[in-house]
Amino acid sequence: MRLDVITIFPDYLAPLDLSLIGKARRDGLIDLHVHDLREHAHDRHRTVDDTPYGGGAGMVMKPEPWGEALDELVGNGAEGQVPHLIIPGPGGIPFTQQTARDLATEPWLAFACGRYEGIDERVYEEAAARMPVSVISLGDYVLNGGEVAVLAMVEAIARLIPGVIGNEQSLVEESHEDGLLEYPVYTKPATWRGREVPEILLSGNHGAIAEWRHEQRLQRTAARRPDLLSD
Ligand code: JF5
Numbered sequence: 156m157r158l159d160v161i162t163i164f165p166d167y168l169a170p171l172d173l174s175l176i177g178k179a180r181r182d183g184l185i186d187l188h189v190h191d192l193r194e195h196a197h198d199r200h201r202t203v204d205d206t207p208y209g210g211g212a213g214m215v216m217k218p219e220p221w222g223e224a225l226d227e228l229v230g231n232g233a234e235g236q237v238p239h240l241i242i243p244g245p246g247g248i249p250f251t252q253q254t255a256r257d258l259a260t261e262p263w264l265a266f267a268c269g270r271y272e273g274i275d276e277r278v279y280e281e282a283a284a285r286m287p288v289s290v291i292s293l294g295d296y297v298l299n300g301g302e303v304a305v306l307a308m309v310e311a312i313a314r315l316i317p318g319v320i321g322n323e324q325s326l327v328e329e330s331h332e333d334g335l336l337e338y339p340v341y342t343k344p345a346t347w348r349g350r351e352v353p354e355i356l357l358s359g360n361h362g363a364i365a366e367w368r369h370e371q372r373l374q375r376t377a378a379r380r381p382d383l384l385s386d
Contacts, residue, residue, distance in 0.1 A: 156261070156316055158187040159238065160305055161224050162268040163203055165189045167302035176310060179319040187309075192268075195223040204271050213272035221267065221278040228265055229285065237286035238265035243304035244273065245297050247290035250308060252331040254291065258308075259315035266308070268301035334383055336376045338368040 160168055168189045171177065179185045193201040196217075204214035229237055239261050248254075258264060267274070267282075282288050293304045314320050330337040341352040355367045376383050 156185055156259075156313070157232075157238070157263040158185060158309060158313075159228055159263075159265040160187070160189045160268065160309075161192050161221075161228070161265070162189065162300075162302055162305075163192045163270060164268075164300070164302055165191050167268075167300075168306065170306060171309060175319060176313050179313060179316070182318070184316055184318050185313055190224060190228070192220050192224055195220040195227070207272065211272075215272050216269060216274040216278075218275040218278050218281075221274060222281065225265075225267075225278075225282055232263065236263060238263040239287045239289065240265050240267060240282050241305075241308065242267045242269065242274070242279065242288065242290045243293065243298075243301035243308065244269060244290050245292050245295070247292035250291045250293050250304075250311075252311070255308070255311040255315055258312045264312070266301070266305045268305055270300040335372040336380060336383070338371040338375070 162168065171187060171189075172180070176185065176187075180187055192203055196203050196219075203216055203220050205217050207213070207215045225240070232238070239258070241258070241264060243266070267278075279288060279290070291304075291308070293307055298304060315326065317323075320326060326332070328337075341356060345352050345357065353367070355363055358364070373384075
């Protein structure tokens with residue numbers, strides 16, 4: 156999968172060199188490029204923002220650097236190919252495990268990181284005229300920019316690409332893969348600071364263990380995420 160990230164803070168994406176994602180890049184499973192939006196700002200101060208038409212607080216990202224950055228990106232791709240452009244923002248559609256599964260099948264994703272009060276609306280419109288565009292929210296809170304949201308989305312997507320994670324079974328046995336939260340897990344020692352591991356897990360009775368774990372998942376989901384049980 157090819158991944159491009161356009162940002163005014165390329166260093167924010169440095170963690171993508173680490174751990175499983177870094178390994179996947181070195182193994183050639185992920186072809187990831189981070190681009191500095193300011194390379195497409197040509198005035199003396201490499202300005203990427205300006206005051207909002209109509210007034211109001213804060214600054215808005217200017218359209219011209221974005222237009223040029225996206226032109227370059229599309230020009231870099233194979234003939235006739237375009238990326239699916241993802242723009243993180245609190246006003247987007249919710250990002251879920253299903254979104255990650257869907258995006259993990261795409262050959263080329265590009266992420267546009269907004270800052271300040273957001274990006275001039277015409278950038279979304281013009282991009283949507285030539286490529287699929289999705290505005291996606293990680294959750295109902297506000298970040299300073301899209302970079303941290305991109306880190307989370309890229310990690311959630313990339314780990315679903317075959318070969319990125321060694322143990323494929325660990326992908327199906329986890330929270331959100333089947334609509335329930337995960338059961339509690341324990342490891343050695345069997346007693347720690349006076350706390351015992353639930354006896355059933357030491358019983359060797361695999362049927363009873365599976366039943367207990369399912370009950371734990373239901374209880375935990377009801378307590379923490381009742382919204383997941385309503386449908
Ligand atoms: C952003 C303008 C983008 O704040 C977010 C965000 C919240 N949930 N998901 C993403 O994105 C950063 C801030 C301001 C555009």
